[in-house]
Structures are given as C-alpha cells and as structure tokens.
Amino acid sequence: MTSASSTSSPQAGAHDVAIIGTGFSGIAAATALIKEGVDDFVMFERSPDIGGTWLVNRYPGAEVDLESHIYSFSFEPHDWTRTHADWRELLSYLQGVARKWGLYERTLLSTGVADVTWDETSRTWSIQDEAGSTHGPFKAVISAVGFLNTPLIPSFLRGETAFEGDLCHTSSWRDELTFKDKAIGVLGTGSSAVQVVTEAERQGKSVKVFQIEPNWLLPKGARDFTSAERRWNRLRPVYYFRRYRLYLDYDRRQYNAAHARVGTWVNTKRLKAAKEFLHQEMSSRPDLEALLTPAFSIEARRTVVSDTYYKSLLSPKVELVPHAVTDVTPSGVVDATGEKHELDLIVLATGFDAANFISTYRTVGEHGIVLRDQWEGGAEAFLGVMTPNFPNFFMIFGPNTSGIPLVTYYEAQAKFAAKAAKRLVAGGASKITVKTYLNDLYNRRLQRRLEKTVWVEVSNYFQGTSGKVVSQWPFSPTAYLIGLRLARWFGMDVK
Structure with missing residues (x-):
C-alpha cells in the first residue's frame, strides 16, 4: 500500500x-x-x-x-x-x-x-x-x-438573473453564505430541501418553501450515538453485527421490489407509517396536512426521510407555498399564481438530471x-x-x-x-x-x-x-x- x-x-x-x-x-x-x-x-x-x-x-x-x-x-x-x-x-x-x-x-x-x-x-x-x-x-x-x-436549474434562474440577493443550488453551496437574519426561499421539497428548511428555520428571519407537489415522508431516527454506544461500536464484532443487521433488513424489504409494488406487505406498511407520521405531526394544522399528502403511491418518487421537516413547517417563521416559482425579480420571486415574494436568499433544492x-x-x-x-x-x-x-x-x-x-x-x-x-x-x-x-x-x-x-x-x-x-x-x-x-x-x- x-x-x-x-x-x-x-x-x-x-x-x-x-x-x-x-x-x-x-x-x-x-x-x-x-x-x-x-x-x-x-x-x-x-x-x-x-x-x-x-x-x-x-x-x-x-x-x-x-x-x-x-x-x-x-x-x-x-x-x-x-x-x-x-x-x-x-x-x-x-x-x-x-x-x-x-x-x-x-x-x-x-x-x-x-x-x-x-x-x-x-x-x-x-x-x-x-x-x-x-x-x-x-x-x-x-x-x-x-x-x-x-444540477437541475429552472431556465429562468440560469446564468445572470435579475435577482439582487444570493442564489445558490445545494450542490454548489458557497461557504460564505449564511441564513442568519435572512428571508429565505427554498425551491423544492425533496431530500436536500427538507434538510435545508430545518436549518433555515433555525437561523433565518423567515422561510418560504415553494412546493410543486408533496412527497411521502417517513421519520429518519437520526441522532448522536451515546458515548457507551460508541465504545461498543469500536469493537469489530459489534460493528459488523450492526452493519449486517442493517443489510438483512434492506435485503428483506427489497426482495422482488416489494417496497415498490402496491399491495405488498412492505409497501402497505410504509404507506401506513407515512400517513400516521404526517397526521401525528400535523394534527393541529389540517390545512397543511392536506397540502402535504401526495396523490401518488408511496415510493413512486423517492421517499423523503426527516425527523424535523414537519416540525419546521409548523414554525411561525415558515410558510408553505403550494405553487411553483415561475419568475424572478430583483428582490425575490414570482409564483405560479402571480404573487410576488420578497427574499434575501434563494436556495435551489431542485435536484439533479x-x-x-x-x-x-x-x-x-x-x-x-x-x-x-x-x-x-x-x-x-x-x-x-x-x-x-x-x-x-x-x-x-x-x-x-x-x-x-x-x-x-x-x-x-x-x-x-x-x-x-x-x-x-x-x-x-x-x-x-x-x-x-x-x-x-x-x-x-x-x-x-x-x-x-x-x-x-x-x-x-x-x-x-x-x-x-x-x-x-x-x-x-x-x-x-x-x-x-x-x-x-x-x-x-x-x-
């Protein structure tokens, strides 16, 4: 070596x-x-x-x-x-x-x-x-x-634009950018978007999430390992046991694409879990629950995992805009209904080709x-x-x-x-x-x-x-x- x-x-x-x-x-x-x-x-x-x-x-x-x-x-x-x-x-x-x-x-x-x-x-x-x-x-x-x-970037946001604030795709993030005290617009509701929204809500002045269609979402279960867990994980038998257990779970779930076929036990279980999680988190906001319920089968698009996205949407600093952005102005964006939104920072969480x-x-x-x-x-x-x-x-x-x-x-x-x-x-x-x-x-x-x-x-x-x-x-x-x-x-x- x-x-x-x-x-x-x-x-x-x-x-x-x-x-x-x-x-x-x-x-x-x-x-x-x-x-x-x-x-x-x-x-x-x-x-x-x-x-x-x-x-x-x-x-x-x-x-x-x-x-x-x-x-x-x-x-x-x-x-x-x-x-x-x-x-x-x-x-x-x-x-x-x-x-x-x-x-x-x-x-x-x-x-x-x-x-x-x-x-x-x-x-x-x-x-x-x-x-x-x-x-x-x-x-x-x-x-x-x-x-x-x-990166997938809307045509009206490519190259030079009229927007005078900061504009950045998640895959070309500039280290000097900050959310602190800014009015932030997030375009997209996929895996990158839900992570951005959580941080934007914590640090920003206000956040607007522009949603064309909602995605199915499941809890992630992400957390720090405890010091005891890390000590155990340093033991190779424990480490590889945990790795192999995860592998077996994914192997079983994806047998004959069961997770991606309607009516299978895996797909049915995941749909039930996603609906229950959405209702649990949004029970106080039935209007948001309706906007966040997809019209397609679970797994038909990439299922998002997050413990924090729904909680972020309940913040008074966050607004879910159920429309696409169609144009940009010097001070913000215009949505599909013609409404203008004033923003300091536009985050393109629009995914990839x-x-x-x-x-x-x-x-x-x-x-x-x-x-x-x-x-x-x-x-x-x-x-x-x-x-x-x-x-x-x-x-x-x-x-x-x-x-x-x-x-x-x-x-x-x-x-x-x-x-x-x-x-x-x-x-x-x-x-x-x-x-x-x-x-x-x-x-x-x-x-x-x-x-x-x-x-x-x-x-x-x-x-x-x-x-x-x-x-x-x-x-x-x-x-x-x-x-x-x-x-x-x-x-x-x-x-």
Missing part, C-alpha cells in the same frame, strides 16, 4: 487503468484495483479535492439518509458520531480512506474529463481533459462519476459510436457495469443499479471491474466486452419487472426521456451480488 504521507502528483502518460471520479465509487474502484495487485492507475477529479458528492454538497444540514454503519466501506470501519453522518464527517472519512490507501498520489485534481475515446487498433482508451491535454493510453477505464452530478448517466464527458466506443447517442431515450447496461460497443469500459453506479445499501453495490461493481482489469493488465486478454444477446435479454427482463412497480406510475427522476426506468434495481441487493458474480463467469466475451 502506498504511503499516505506522500503528496506527489501522478506521472503523465500511459497507465494501465484510468478511474474517472473520486467519490465513494471512485475510491471503491481504486482500492479494489490495489487489492487485485493492479497498481498502475491514475484517477481524474474535476474538483480541487477528493470526496465526490460529499465535497460539493455542503449546504447547511446536509447529511446522509442511510445509517452510517451501512453507508461506509465494509473494509474501513469508522468510529461514527451519529446514526446518520453529516457531510463533514463523511468527507473526512472519505479523505481519510484515500490517504490511507495512497490515492492522493494517484489523483489528478482539478482535472475534468472531456472525452474518452477507444482505439480499436491498439485496443486502448485515451482521455482528453477539459484543458485539452491528452492522457493515456489506458487498457481499461472505470467510470465512477455516479448520476447525481448535473439523474436519468442522464455519464453526462459530464463524451465517450466514443467501437465504430465511432457515441455513448450518449446509444443511450438516447434511456440508458441501459448489463447489470449496470458494461454496455455493448464499449470494451474495457466499466461503470460504477451505472444504469439500473440504484438500490440500498449503495456502498455494497459500489464495492461489488468495483471488484468486478478490478478483476477484469487485472486480466487485461496481466495479458490474459486485450478486449473484454459484454455479450450483446445477453445484454439485450437481461434488459428486456429487467424492464418487464420494472413495469410492475410504482416507479412507472408518475413522472420522476428514475425515468429517461422515453419514460423507461433507467436508475432503479427491482430486486434485492443479494440478487444483484449473485448476478454480478455470474456475469463475471458467463456474461463477457474475452479476446
């Missing part, structure tokens, strides 16, 4: 493997390569530091929706301070893992990737960065950019095929890790692999990519592709299963432009792990 104290930059030129992205999935890929004995790789990161999502999503109140024990690497336990870690603790954890495994020395920071191009003659990839420099050749490329990296996979760079495979063109109407891949016409190109958190626990998926995909890369580096193969007929058969069956879920019920970020569900995995995590292992044995053409 490389020394964590070294800070030298990686050498330019040829390397065996390139990894694009240094968040959870990029770190999973790098450590998997090292475990497989593949040491000659370079990582590309467009941000000035390692951390991915948790480097850029640093808005007030930002924290993970999953339990800390399961939202972490299986091979790197940590002394977590909270049941659900906030962005500071997660970023510190990721950067600590990167230092321990010597990844800073292998990373080109502030180096965004613009183009990734396959050369059939040499059976290698080359990469052009955003500054125009060319890197490579590489025997394999691992894309670890995820799919929550292109989540259906647009690998959207931050252009990928050109065999026969000059561009990945964006191949995926027009909806991305698809074999178990999310490989797609036809793009040999030696592996994805982590690719199409239809969004399931819980996320990091378990990342580690499995990283291991798959690392083992394939090892064959390429060792000379046992020069070209690894997914079997096209198997890819087509797999995706047809996958879509038939997805059509039985609530994810097709309403428009949501799970769907591509054609309406096809492109992000969700409709089986349990154990089913995915088994499928990925079988794919390694039977799903690839190796030349």
Whole structure:
C-alpha cells in the first residue's frame, strides 16, 4: 500500500487503468484495483479535492439518509458520531480512506474529463481533459462519476438573473453564505430541501418553501450515538453485527421490489407509517396536512426521510407555498399564481438530471459510436457495469443499479471491474466486452419487472426521456451480488 504521507502528483502518460471520479465509487474502484495487485492507475477529479458528492454538497444540514454503519466501506470501519453522518464527517472519512490507501498520489485534481475515446487498433482508451491535454493510453477505464452530478436549474434562474440577493443550488453551496437574519426561499421539497428548511428555520428571519407537489415522508431516527454506544461500536464484532443487521433488513424489504409494488406487505406498511407520521405531526394544522399528502403511491418518487421537516413547517417563521416559482425579480420571486415574494436568499433544492448517466464527458466506443447517442431515450447496461460497443469500459453506479445499501453495490461493481482489469493488465486478454444477446435479454427482463412497480406510475427522476426506468434495481441487493458474480463467469466475451 502506498504511503499516505506522500503528496506527489501522478506521472503523465500511459497507465494501465484510468478511474474517472473520486467519490465513494471512485475510491471503491481504486482500492479494489490495489487489492487485485493492479497498481498502475491514475484517477481524474474535476474538483480541487477528493470526496465526490460529499465535497460539493455542503449546504447547511446536509447529511446522509442511510445509517452510517451501512453507508461506509465494509473494509474501513469508522468510529461514527451519529446514526446518520453529516457531510463533514463523511468527507473526512472519505479523505481519510484515500490517504490511507495512497490515492492522493494517484489523483489528478482539478482535472475534468472531456472525452474518452477507444482505439480499436491498439485496443486502448485515451482521455482528453477539459484543458485539452491528452492522457493515456489506458487498457481499461472505470467510470465512477455516479448520476447525481448535473444540477437541475429552472431556465429562468440560469446564468445572470435579475435577482439582487444570493442564489445558490445545494450542490454548489458557497461557504460564505449564511441564513442568519435572512428571508429565505427554498425551491423544492425533496431530500436536500427538507434538510435545508430545518436549518433555515433555525437561523433565518423567515422561510418560504415553494412546493410543486408533496412527497411521502417517513421519520429518519437520526441522532448522536451515546458515548457507551460508541465504545461498543469500536469493537469489530459489534460493528459488523450492526452493519449486517442493517443489510438483512434492506435485503428483506427489497426482495422482488416489494417496497415498490402496491399491495405488498412492505409497501402497505410504509404507506401506513407515512400517513400516521404526517397526521401525528400535523394534527393541529389540517390545512397543511392536506397540502402535504401526495396523490401518488408511496415510493413512486423517492421517499423523503426527516425527523424535523414537519416540525419546521409548523414554525411561525415558515410558510408553505403550494405553487411553483415561475419568475424572478430583483428582490425575490414570482409564483405560479402571480404573487410576488420578497427574499434575501434563494436556495435551489431542485435536484439533479439523474436519468442522464455519464453526462459530464463524451465517450466514443467501437465504430465511432457515441455513448450518449446509444443511450438516447434511456440508458441501459448489463447489470449496470458494461454496455455493448464499449470494451474495457466499466461503470460504477451505472444504469439500473440504484438500490440500498449503495456502498455494497459500489464495492461489488468495483471488484468486478478490478478483476477484469487485472486480466487485461496481466495479458490474459486485450478486449473484454459484454455479450450483446445477453445484454439485450437481461434488459428486456429487467424492464418487464420494472413495469410492475410504482416507479412507472408518475413522472420522476428514475425515468429517461422515453419514460423507461433507467436508475432503479427491482430486486434485492443479494440478487444483484449473485448476478454480478455470474456475469463475471458467463456474461463477457474475452479476446
């Protein structure tokens, strides 16, 4: 393992493997390569530091929706301070893992990737960065950019606007921004929005939440660990018991996508819990209870978890505006009814273009095929890790692999990519592709299963432009792990 104290930059030129992205999935890929004995790789990161999502999503109140024990690497336990870690603790954890495994020395920071191009003659990839420099050749490329990296911003709020106050998307939060004594407008009611609203209510002068549609919400159960709990958690058997118990719970809940099919015991139980929580919190405000009750099935859109959002809406400082924002003025915004709202700060908690996979760079495979063109109407891949016409190109958190626990998926995909890369580096193969007929058969069956879920019920970020569900995995995590292992044995053409 490389020394964590070294800070030298990686050498330019040829390397065996390139990894694009240094968040959870990029770190999973790098450590998997090292475990497989593949040491000659370079990582590309467009941000000035390692951390991915948790480097850029640093808005007030930002924290993970999953339990800390399961939202972490299986091979790197940590002394977590909270049941659900906030962005500071997660970023510190990721950067600590990167230092321990010597990844800073292998990373080109502030180096965004613009183009990734396959050369059939040499059976290698080359990469052009955003500054125009060319890197490579590489025997394999691992894309670890995820799919929550292109912010959705209303057209009238892009570029220069008439608004004279502060305006910021949650994914590009500026550290100097403050809620203190400000009139704050929050656009959106998803996972980021509910965290922002809680902090805005605590610190701000007033808060207006602009809601197009409500989301189903469940209590999160987030809290600090007690000192006694932390002492117990430092014992590895206890730590891994808690992690495994969480895994089994998620595995059972997602068996055959039970959580996302109306009438199953899981879906029925979650709907009942969401309704009871809403009524319990809003019994004094039936008007708000009505506005906060969705018209669609639970899980049809991402279910929000929060212990504090409903309480924040009851504050005299907070107003729920059940309309979209349609325009901006120098001193605020205009909603869909034409009413003007005076604001000092506008927070865009409007989410991401989540259906647009690998959207931050252009990928050109065999026969000059561009990945964006191949995926027009909806991305698809074999178990999310490989797609036809793009040999030696592996994805982590690719199409239809969004399931819980996320990091378990990342580690499995990283291991798959690392083992394939090892064959390429060792000379046992020069070209690894997914079997096209198997890819087509797999995706047809996958879509038939997805059509039985609530994810097709309403428009949501799970769907591509054609309406096809492109992000969700409709089986349990154990089913995915088994499928990925079988794919390694039977799903690839190796030349």
